[in-house]
Amino acid sequence: MKKFRAALVIAALVIGGSTAHAVQPDEIMADPVKESRARDLSRELRCMVCQNQSIDDSDAPLAKDLRVLVRERIGAGDSDSQVINFLVARYGEFVLLKPRFELHTLLLWLLPPLLLGGGVLALWLNSRRKTRVAVGDTDSLMQLSPEEQARVERLIDEQPSPREPA
Structure with missing residues (x-):
């Protein structure tokens, strides 16, 4: 049991400790506050090549270009929302890992909870029907x-x- 726990701890350290970032040293800004803002924004933006990674984690050349663009916009004095709006205007909503809650993304945001609620309702109705049959008049059945x-x-x-022979 001790070996299993040790293996589990080692696996957790390896998995949890390996947060690989693709940011190159030549991309890092001199001001740590601006660099922190750039990293936070980079985690919210989708790599257009990898599609399920942020540009902060992607090694793709386009992701590097986007990271540099984010840092240029921050260096020029843009706010976080201005940087995001600039990139959305240029690449569309798909560039955001977490889409905005707007009219055209309403289905995207509401479909999962609606499906979950529908599944719960279906399970509840099914169990209620089975209970009614089990408790109901079994003679008629x-x-x-x-x-x-x-x-x-x-x-x-x-x-x-x-008694008769076949």
Whole structure:
């Protein structure tokens, strides 16, 4: 058990400790406050090549160009929202890893909770139906129609009795 715990701790350290950033030393700004802003913005922007990585984590040449562009805009005095708006105007909403909550992204934001709610509702209705059948009148479920009763009697009559030889 101790070996398992040690392996688990080592795996957690390796996975958690390896936050690789693709920012090159020549991209880093001299002002640590501006560099921190640039890094925060870079984590919110999608690499257009990798598509599920931020530009902060991507090694793609386009991601590097975007990181440099972000730093240039910050160096020019743009606010964070101005930098984001500039990039959205240039590349579209897809450049944002977390899209804005607007009318044209409403379905994107509301579909997951609606699907989850629909699934919960379906499970609740299904369990309620099963409970109603289990608690309800079971005698009506056990009764046969006249046609079914006649067929059962015919099948019983056709069967040889256990005392008769086959």
